[in-house]
Amino acid sequence: MSTYALDAVFRPRSVAVVGASPRERSVGRTVIRNLRDAGFSGQVAVVNPKYPQIEGIATVARLADLPFRPKLVVVSTPAATVPGVIAEAIAAGARAAVVVTAGLGHGPGSLQEQVRELARPHGLRIVGPNCLGVMAPHARLNVSFAARGPLPGDLALVSQSGAIASGLVEWGAARSIGFSAVVSLGDAMDVDFGDLLDWFAQDRKTRAILLYIESLRDARKFMSAARAAARSKPVVVVKSGRHAQGAKAAATHTGALAGSDAVYDAAFRRAGLLRVLALDELFAAAQTLGRLHSAPGRRLAMLTNGGGLGVLAVDRLVDLGGTVAALDAATVARLDAVLPPTWSRANPVDIVGDADAGRYTAALEALLASDDNDAVLVMNVPTALSAPVEAAEAVAGVLERRARSTPHKPVLGVWLGSPPEAVARLDAAGVPTYATESDAVRGYTYLVRHREAQQALMETPPSLPEDFVVDAAAAQAIVADALAQGRQWLDPLEVAALMQAYGIPIAETILAADPDAAVAAAAPMLARGTPVALKILSPDIVHKSDVDGVRLNLASADSVREAAAGILARARQLRPQADIHGVTVHPMIVKSKARELICGLADDATFGPVVVFGRGGTAVEVIDDKALALPPLDLRLAHDLISRTRVSRILKAYRDVPAADERAIALVLVKLAQLAADVPQVRELDINPLLADRDGVIALDARVAIGPYQESGKGPWHPRFVIRPYPKEWEREVALANGRHMQVRPVRPEDEAMFRAFFEKVTEEDLRLRFFSAVRHFSHEFIARLTQLDYARSIALVAVDPDNGQMLGAVRLLADANYQRGEYGILVRSDLKGYGIGWQLMRIMIEWAGSIGLATVEGQVLRENGTMLAMCRQLGFRVVPDREDPTMMNVALDVAAGNAAPAP
Template identity: 70%
Template sequence: MSTYHLSSVFRPQSVAVIGGSPRERSAGRAVVRNLHAAGFPGQIGWVNPRYPEIDGIATVRKLKDLPWVPDLVVVTAPASIVPQVIEAAAERGVPAAVILTAHLGEGPGSAGERVERIARAAGLRILGPHCLGVIAPHARLNASIAAHTPQAGDLALVSDSSAIAAALVEWGVARSVGFSAVVSLGDTLDVDFGDLLDYFATDYRTRAILLYVEHIKDARKFMSAARAAARAKPVVVVKSGRQSQRNAGASTHAQALAGSDAVYGAAFARAGLLRVGALDELFAAAETLGRLGTFPGRRLAILSNGGGIGRLAVDQLTLRGGSLASLSESTIARLDQVLPEGWSRDNPVDIIVDADGERYAGAIDALLEDAGNDAVLVINVPTAFTSSADAAKALTRSLGQRDRYQRQKPVFAVWLGNDDAAIAALNAARVPTYATESDAVRGFTHLVRYREAQAALMETPPSLPEDFVVDAACARALVEAALAKGQRWLDPVATTQLLAAYGIPCVPVQIAASAYEAAELAETLIAAGATVTVKILSDDIAHKSDVDGVRLNLPSVGAVREAAEGILRRAREALPHAAIGGVVVQPTVVRPKARELVAGIADDPTFGPVIVFGRGGTAVEVINDRELALPPLDLRLAHELIGRTRVSRILKGYRDVAPADERAVALVLVKLAQLAADLPEILELDINPLLADRDGVLALDARVAVGAPRRLHKGRGHPRFAIFPYPKEWERQITLADGARALVRPVRPEDDALFRAFFARVTDEDLRLRFFQSVKHFSHEFIARLTQLDYARSIALVAIEPRSGEMLGAVRLHADADYERGEYGILIRSDLKGHGIGWQLMRIMIEYAHWLGLKTVEGQVLRENRTMLAMCESLGFSLHPDPEDASLMNVSLPVAEIPEN
């Protein structure tokens, strides 16, 4: 239901509190006190059947006794009667309720289940239960049990924990930090992180969104909302439970490496959120992002009046992965003119302990004009020689005189000591000021990480190679055959066939039930000049090395027989209850300069399939050099995943070892993501080791777990993906008016060049009719917004001429946060009007809207665009003049009743 009725939670005109007593620790009494203390301007009602008045405030016995219908009810009644309270609120047409009461339970027959059922049927939004309440300072609303009401500001705080929310309110009150809203989710019966991200993303009072997360219930909804919000404003998140690094008892290395916290981190990064490690960082990051705009780069120049403090700042920068800027020769020459002999002549710029305001100003001006840095950190240590306030004023004067280019360069300040005049000057100039050099460098890295996350959301991935062809039908047949036999694990032969179906090179394998049979199979390999590897075969043995179950480089048939006998004997002795299927026989691969990697698919209970990559081998879990990413992946995301690991450094080559084919490694990760998309029944997949050298990649050993997929998400699309994958099922072949054929498919992230070539063949007039203004330049950001789609709420379909690959036209549909309405837009190449392309695209778009479950498709068309208005009428749209703009017509089509084909 998303943002539906959330305005009644954060901007109600009237509030009714249900429950409470004269007891000092009564929750209902605390809420009423807070409402009055905050100066809530609307009507306040108090419902209490036991006390006719409390604290001199008259109550009514039942909700229906109020002479008005409240916008918001706050429920503090006992858990046993909360369903009755919600039913009474639903009968009166109350749009929203905040339930502070705890212990409603969950599951069939519980009070929580009854409340959810009643509220959903009535369209009544529920915040909680077991929550702190809601505070919206701009509306002078404090419908919570917090101790104080924070001042109005522009930070929205959403917390899983009531205690954390209350603590952060107190933190903000003590430091005069203002909020646009504070809300705790409690048990999340209805309103969740996704709903609130959607709401605050479009709330003009909110500049940044702060999240405290313990767990996510609906991962797809969260990811869709988070990605949309992060494009609009900073979203900073802190999550508890970082000690959850490993999955104990996992059956594959990939699963063992995909700890819960690491998966959350991968999800936050994919959504473009800035993750911080502690609550104090939450506000520090929001403050930095709020005062400074984004900037291109990560090179920091440091200016201080003390060499030691400057070097400490460099240490912090190095620890946090930042880059120290280099001073250009021209900048050094300029600094020589304004600084005394003995200054550092390097970065950090030490302007000596007796630096006055004039010296600060001269050095600051030089660094601001130096193109070799992207940001400047200015540090002042109070001394007996100079005035800290004068230095601060010199800094602010220099900033005030900056030209337009220089204003884009952020400046951070550390003014040690307690000089109120200095701090006041810096605050007045909106310079982020920190207590220590560590805090300042942390603020700088927050800004860098946020900017890089935003850029990543807009980047165009490289195109996949022409030979990226998979045999999904073959793979599905292998999996279905295993499931039909009741197998949990694919056998080694089926595993190699599965990998081969997706173009992942692997070593051929054969299965022997006994040592004698293993020797027979080895005879052919040895005759061909190969040595042989023998491995234990058992679904009950997760890691072969645990039972000494591998022998390599066996040169003779006798050695193979002896090795197989020993492997089988040791396995039965070590694990007498394990089902032993025999041994695997394969040629030994000798690639002495190959790096051992691990790549695979893990199954997370919240986010579903996760792609795992890192350093492989028998010590993979001890080394713990791994990174995770949520599928789907493209090549850019795959290369980023590789680059975050330590093993990526040795992939680059060293000494006499040539660089490995990193693109081949990235392609394996993309193929694994595609495999997870095509076959939800694949629950885990582990390739360890995956060898990589200059000649490419080779999977030496792999395991694949299969089973009935556990549906994690409601609605359409992949049942387990947290991010809606490319909707391949919406690829179509259409016939145009002249009999020509065309392909219609969803837009892909790599379609940047396709759109640019298309726009070059659209007239200025047609562009004006589509975008309601003249468009002269198509920036990368503009094109990225057309091609980088969240398929969970947006679709764009392009028509392509099959022979030339040229784009003929496109239609797009964007669903609102409540999945009630979708807004469409369409553009056809100017030289192709009259070929029926627009009609066909509109029909497919309407079909998609119905498939998605939308109720209405609507749009705006210029009155002068008679061709589009006529097509809309012929498709069944109703046309109405826009009440706010006489040049526009509003068109709408109800799609809920359209039957599916």
């Protein structure tokens, strides 16, 4: 349901509280008191048949007795009565309910399931059950049993824990930090993280979103909403349970490496969220984001009247990966002119213990004017010769005098042991203050990390090579045949064929049923002077080393025969019940300067397939040098995955060892992600080791676990992918009116250069008609938003000339969070109008809207754009004037009817 009816949760015109009593510690009475104290201006009712009034408000016996329809109902009755109250709320016309009652149970037959079955058909949104409640200070709404209401502000807090939510409210009040809303999800039976991310992403009163997560149930919905929200504002998340043992039962090395929290971390990174590890860090992030917007870079300048404090700040900054800003000659000269000769003449700028307000003013102005730093941390240590309040007043005055036209460089503060009035003055000037220099530096790094996450979301990936062609059909056939035989593992020959289907180099594999066959298979390799390796082949022996089932560097026929006989005998002795097929024979591949890597696929219960990369070899779990990413991947994401491991450092050149081919490694990771999308029956895949050197990569050993899966009914892609991969099924060739053809396909992130060349062939007038204003410069950020899509909720289709690869036009459609309506935009190259390009793009876009269940496609068209309006009418759109803007026309299409529109 997403944001449907959430206005009734955060901006209701009327509230009814069901279940309050006169008892002092009654949850319902606390809710009423909080609602009254918040100053809610709408209608309020209390439902309780036992008492005539509660908290001075006359009660009614039932919701049906109210003289108005309550938009929001708060339920605090005993668990057994909650389904009945929900039924009454539906009958009374309520649109949402906050159920603070606990103990409704879970699963089929539970009270919670009864409530779900009652509410869903009627569209009644439910927050909870088992929650603290909802607080929306700007609407003067507090329907919670928190001890204190939050101050109004621009931070939205969504927490699975009521205690965490209540604690953050208390923390914010003590520091004059306010919230746009505070929501306790509790059991999240209906309204969940995805719904609220969508809501707060569009909420004008929310500038940053804070999440406390214990677990997720709908990862696909969460990821789609989180990626959309993170593109528009900071989203900070803290998750508990970081050390849960999520990989105990894994059968492969990659599965063992992909612990549950590591997968959550990969998901947060992919969505562009800022993860912190503890509540105190969430508090620090909230404090920073509540005051500051962004930091343009990592370079921090520090201003202090205590040298020791400055040195500690430098140490912490370096620990956290920040950069100590340099002081250019002009800044040093300016500071020399206003500071005593004993100042530090370096960063940190130590203005000496007797610094007065004037010294703080002059030094801060010089640092703010410098281009060699990105932010300034101002610190004050109390001394007998300093005046902390006057210093705070000086800093605030500098900031308040800054010209509005100049970029506002972030300023943070630490006033050790200072009177409250000093901190209050800095707060009033928008300066976040911290208890210690360590907290302040950490707060600054949150700004930096958020900016870098945004930049990563907008980066254009390199194009895949033209020969990136996979044989998905062959791979699917291999796996289907093994599943038909009831097997859970592919044998080595099938693994080699699977790797070949995806162009992943792997060592030659030959099956030998007995020692004589092993000698025959090894003969050609030995004739070339290449030693061989033998490995036990049994579907019942997953880890070959468990039965001493590997022999290496066999250089003669006799050694091969002896090794094969020994391997088979030992395997039969140790695993007498195992089905042993023989041994596999491989050429020994010796690359003295190659690095041993591991890469593969793991399966996570929450997020589905995960790509794993790290240091390979037999001790991979002990070394534990790995990074994870959610598929699908492009080359940029693959390179980022590699860079997050320690082994990435030795992929570079060192001493007499040439650099490894990182692009070849990244390409393997992209191919594995593609394999996961194409063949969802692959549950785990393990390439260990993957040898990498300057000549490329080759897999020496690989294992693949398989299993059946159920179709999701939501699309042809992997049913457990939480990020929808590139929708290849929407690629098609379309005939034009002039007899030529064009290729139509979904837009890909690497299309930025093609879009930029396209815009050069569109007239200024056509650009104005499309974007409703003059457009003269297309920034990277602007084009990135056109080319980097969440295919789960938006589509952009591009028309391409098959002969020269030039872009002819594009149409895009963005679905709303409720998947009811979609807003479109279209643009065709100015010199190619009249060939039916726009018409065909619109038809395919409407078809896509129908495929995801949208009811309506709509848009705005300038009244003067007669060509577009005429095409809309031909396609069946309703065209009406915009009531608020006489220059605009609103167009809307019933999707089911639009799919049947005739061709012109």
